[in-house]
Amino acid sequence: MSNHPLRLFSGTSHPELATEIAKNLKVELCDMQISRFACGEIYAKPGCTVRGSDVYLVQTGTENVNEDLMELFVMLDAFKRSFANKIHVIMPHYPYARQDRVASPREPITAKLVADLISTAGADHLVTMVLHSDQEQGFFDFPVDNLYTKKFFADYFKKKKLKNITVVSPDAGGAKDAKKFADALGAELAIIHKSRPSANKSELLHLVGDVEGRTCIIFDDMIDTGGSVVNAVKALRAGGANKDIYLAATHAVFSDPATERLKKAGFKEVVVTNSIPVPKRKHFKGLKVLSVAPLLAKIIKNVHEAKSVTSVFKS
Numbered sequence: 001m002s003n004h005p006l007r008l009f010s011g012t013s014h015p016e017l018a019t020e021i022a023k024n025l026k027v028e029l030c031d032m033q034i035s036r037f038a039c040g041e042i043y044a045k046p047g048c049t050v051r052g053s054d055v056y057l058v059q060t061g062t063e064n065v066n067e068d069l070m071e072l073f074v075m076l077d078a079f080k081r082s083f084a085n086k087i088h089v090i091m092p093h094y095p096y097a098r099q100d101r102v103a104s105p106r107e108p109i110t111a112k113l114v115a116d117l118i119s120t121a122g123a124d125h126l127v128t129m130v131l132h133s134d135q136e137q138g139f140f141d142f143p144v145d146n147l148y149t150k151k152f153f154a155d156y157f158k159k160k161k162l163k164n165i166t167v168v169s170p171d172a173g174g175a176k177d178a179k180k181f182a183d184a185l186g187a188e189l190a191i192i193h194k195s196r197p198s199a200n201k202s203e204l205l206h207l208v209g210d211v212e213g214r215t216c217i218i219f220d221d222m223i224d225t226g227g228s229v230v231n232a233v234k235a236l237r238a239g240g241a242n243k244d245i246y247l248a249a250t251h252a253v254f255s256d257p258a259t260e261r262l263k264k265a266g267f268k269e270v271v272v273t274n275s276i277p278v279p280k281r282k283h284f285k286g287l288k289v290l291s292v293a294p295l296l297a298k299i300i301k302n303v304h305e306a307k308s309v310t311s312v313f314k315s
Helices: 015-025 065-081 110-121 134-139 150-158 172-185 227-238 258-265 293-304
Strands: 006-010 032-036 042-046 054-058 086-090 125-129 144-147 165-169 188-198 201-208 215-223 245-252 269-273 287-290
Touching: 006 015, 006 293, 015 054, 015 293, 032 065, 042 065, 054 065, 054 293, 065 086, 065 110, 086 293, 110 134, 125 293, 134 144, 144 293, 150 172, 150 245, 150 269, 150 287, 165 172, 172 188, 172 215, 188 227, 201 227, 215 227, 227 245, 227 258
Parallel strands: 006 054, 054 086, 086 125, 125 144, 165 188, 165 215, 215 245, 245 269, 269 287
Antiparallel strands: 032 042, 188 201
C-alpha cells in the first residue's frame, strides 16, 4: 500500500463521474481551480497541497476534445510543479484513439502524439477504457491500464435472461472483442463485413453468421455518428433476426446525427457507459447509461494499495 496520501481531482470534462468515484472511494473530491483568461488561455491550480501525494485526476475526452486535452496538460503541469509524488490520469475515453496508424500517405499518428504530450506534461500512469487498438498501450512510456468492458456488459445482459443470443460485430476489426463478449454470454457470433470509403461513412457488404430467429446484440467499442450500427440493424433484419435487437457500446460519442439515427433504428435498447457524459439533449427512449464509477473506484483503490487490477475487470 502506498504511504502517500490519495488526492482525487477532476477537470471540467466529467465532474459528475469524478463525484461518483469519490463517493465510491469514500474520499473528498479535492478542489481544482480552473478558469479562462480573456484571450481563452486556460489556468488551473490545485485547491489543496499535493506535495508528496498520489494524485488521481479524472479527465475524459468529450465533444470538446481539444479543450479537454489542453486543460489536462495544464493540470498535469501544475501537479508536477507542486511536487506530487505520482500522477495518475483517469481517462475513460482516450481522445484521438482512432488515429493509431498511417492508413494512407502523409497521415499523422495522432494517438501517439497525444500519448507523448500526456507524458511530457507530467503523467506517470494512465487508466483508460477500451482503446481503439490494444497496441496503443505501446505509445506510452509509462504504465497503462486499458480496461475491457466485456464482463461489465455481460453482467448486465445476463440479468435480462435473454434466449438464443447472437453477438454481432459491426465490422471485422471488432470481431475479437465481440467473440469474447459472446463467450461470456454463452452466445453465438456473427460478423458484418463492410468497407469504409471515407471517414464516418460505411458501406455494408456481407453478414457472416446465422441470425435467423435469434436475439441479436450488436457489440462495439464506440458509437460516433451511428452509421455502422444502423447498417448493421438493416442487415440483421434482412437476415431474419428477432425484432428485439440490442446495441452495446462503451463510448457514447454520439456525434450528430447519431441520436436521430438511433431513434429511428428501432433498437430494443441501446446500452452505453458514462465514459463520456451523455447530455440530456442526446437522451432518447431505450437509452441505458451504465456508470463505470464503481469500476474505476475499485481500480484506483487497487492501484493505491499496490494490488492487482486485472481481477476487477476480467472474469
